[in-house]
Amino acid sequence: MQEPAEPDHLTAENMYGKYAIPRSSAHRRAARKILAGQVYEPDTIALIRSECGEGDVVHAGTFFGDFLPGLSSALAPGARIYAFEPNPDNFECALKTLELNQIDNVQLECLGLGPGPGRSELLTVNADGVPRGGASRLRWDGEELSGQSATVEVAIDSIDSRVPADRTLSVLQLDVEGHEQAALEGALETIRRCRPLILLESVPSEEWLAEHLLPLGYQAAERVHHNTAFRVV
DSSP: OOOOOOOSEEEEEETTEEEEEEGGGTTSHHHHHHHTTOOSSHHHHHHHHHHOTTSEEEEEOOTTTTTHHHHHTTOOTTOOEEEEOOOHHHHHHHHHHHHHTTOOSEEEEOOEEOSSSEEEEEEEEOTTSOBOGGGOEEOOTTOOOOTTOEEEEEEEEOHHHHSOTTSOEEEEEEOOTTOHHHHHHTSHHHHHHHOOEEEESSOOOHHHHHHHTGGGTEEEEEEETTEEEEEEO
């Protein structure tokens, strides 16, 4: 008799809930924390929980959903999380994480973010043949692949297209491996309308900030783990 196939994910639990973690990404820092029963970036989660108020949250990239149980439980009735994860393996595990916790206030899409709709290549394996996991990122224009690097084609769209104009956004959190500026370019209508807390792993250029965020009253207010929080002051 053929042995049943081994699941392609591991399961773990911490104070916020349960998680499905891609086996191929078990070496990544976020996965190791969760597998040890700990919370990855606890201060980031705590900040978003304290700032979401009555509004919605944009959360990208979602990885396997390591933030989703902690954030979803803090939302007001009727509020939702717009979550984005372009890596198909990560996306499937994030869906499983939602299922494990019976979460119904998250709209999760297998999608990359940019100024507008299109297609791009996502780097999913590094030059040594090791899966990039949560560090999967969009390929830069003209970037050469080396060694055993591998990509997958993914869809791209803007935050302005995915968050309806009648919704109130309280927090916009981006951890998209250096593509934060491109993602923000597709969110400017929503930012102008809602003035959310903006939490970024990688900060755009000073010129871009001076043109787009500073005129709206935003300033870099604090550092949380490796993220910078921008607030209207």
